[in-house]
Amino acid sequence: MKSLIDKLYKTTALTADEYKELLDNRNPELSEYLFEKAREVRIENYGYDVYIRGLIEFTNYCKNDCYYCGIRRSNKNAERYRLTKDQILECCSMGYDLGFRTFVLQGGEDGYFTDEKIVDIVSSIKRKYPDCAVTLSIGERSYESYKAFFDAGADRYLLRHETANAEHYGKLHPKSMSLENRKQCLYYLKDIGYQVGCGFMVGSPFQTTDCLVEDLLFINELNPHMVGIGPYIPHHDTPFAGEKAGTLELTLFLLGIIRLMLPQVLLPATTALGTIHPKGRELGILAGANVVMPNLSPKSVRNKYLLYDNKICTGDEAAECLRCLQKRIESIGYRISASRGDHKSIALKQ
Numbered sequence: 001m002k003s004l005i006d007k008l009y010k011t012t013a014l015t016a017d018e019y020k021e022l023l024d025n026r027n028p029e030l031s032e033y034l035f036e037k038a039r040e041v042r043i044e045n046y047g048y049d050v051y052i053r054g055l056i057e058f059t060n061y062c063k064n065d066c067y068y069c070g071i072r073r074s075n076k077n078a079e080r081y082r083l084t085k086d087q088i089l090e091c092c093s094m095g096y097d098l099g100f101r102t103f104v105l106q107g108g109e110d111g112y113f114t115d116e117k118i119v120d121i122v123s124s125i126k127r128k129y130p131d132c133a134v135t136l137s138i139g140e141r142s143y144e145s146y147k148a149f150f151d152a153g154a155d156r157y158l159l160r161h162e163t164a165n166a167e168h169y170g171k172l173h174p175k176s177m178s179l180e181n182r183k184q185c186l187y188y189l190k191d192i193g194y195q196v197g198c199g200f201m202v203g204s205p206f207q208t209t210d211c212l213v214e215d216l217l218f219i220n221e222l223n224p225h226m227v228g229i230g231p232y233i234p235h236h237d238t239p240f241a242g243e244k245a246g247t248l249e250l251t252l253f254l255l256g257i258i259r260l261m262l263p264q265v266l267l268p269a270t271t272a273l274g275t276i277h278p279k280g281r282e283l284g285i286l287a288g289a290n291v292v293m294p295n296l297s298p299k300s301v302r303n304k305y306l307l308y309d310n311k312i313c314t315g316d317e318a319a320e321c322l323r324c325l326q327k328r329i330e331s332i333g334y335r336i337s338a339s340r341g342d343h344k345s346i347a348l349k350q
């Protein structure tokens with residue numbers, strides 16, 4: 001199996017059968033070998049820097065009804081909120097003072113936030129903080145909407161594909177949603193010129209090794225700038241409440257593989273990873289991740305943006321989280337970078 005990791009390290013790609021073989025034959029020694037290679041590639045490209053993104057969860061209204069998600073439309077127990085433009089700008093101001101140079105606006109698919117409103121918010125942030133990157137994570141929209149946000153100054157867009165297997169996609173989402181449309185959106189975003197992020201949940205219900213192989217092949221084909229993966233974690237008010245969570249072990253293994261596939265990718269150690277294990281994010285960085293995304297949302301709404309149970313950091317101020325993360329990152333020999341943290345291909349152009 002080590003020879004497969006050596007091949008991936010050298011060529012950045014394996015065949016479907018090889019990915020499957022690698023995933024099926026995981027063991028602690030193989031994982032450690034993979035992580036060493038992943039760290040080597042990560043350090044070659046980004047040194048010991050960890051990029052930080054200030055996450056602003058600005059609305060938990062959502063018109064979708066994804067079976068795994070705690071803020072799905074049908075969850076009548078979710079207490080809904082929207083931040084005003086002023087509140088969002090206040091989060092940016094606090095974040096800027098703390099040293100953040102990327103703001104991620106994330107929300108459910110909320111019809112209240114029309115294109116005009118998003119354009120206004122993005123352009124206001126960019127006017128006030130021209131040295132910062134703005135990332136949007138607001139789901140599926142039309143080409144024209146994505147173009148308008150980009151023209152208003154949005155730099156990056158996160159839209160996890162969730163699973164690259166259409167049948168599996170159908171088991172995680174209602175009929176109104178399709179993998180085809182999801183992929184179309186990702187290609188639009190790339191065409192327009194965004195730094196694009198896709199990604200998926202590890203261990204989501206009905207996921208098989210074959211699904212994961214398809215995820216890896218799709219990621220290879222899309223060639224995104226960012227890949228967001230984290231364990232699936234059940235939420236008590238969803239149809240998947242009784243399902244098992246994804247594991248730390250498999251998530252770390254996939255992080256390692258993705259680092260070798262896309263040596264320059266921006267790869268977060270996610271909050272979900274930090275939720276299933278107290279050292280999840282540190283271990284994620286040691287498996288090849290190079291981004292963390294602490295929360296800048298006002299404390300009053302923190303405990304309302306709950307996609308899954310037991311989410312960490314819902315009671316902490318942004319400043320506390322940053323201090324905590326700084327300590328954690330330094331404890332493993334890495335450091336937080338004060339830069340925008342662009343993908344290497346883009347950073348070189350600027």
Ligand code: 5AD
Pocket residue numbers: 068069070159160162199200201230231232233234235272307308
């Ligand atoms: N567990 C883990 N991740 C989840 N997401 C949504 N619900 C859950 C859950 N229960 C992820 C999805 C989505 C991202 C914002 O959060 O992958 O794209």
Ligand code: FES
Pocket residue numbers: 294312313316320321322324325
């Ligand atoms: Fe939020 Fe540790 S990162 S408290």
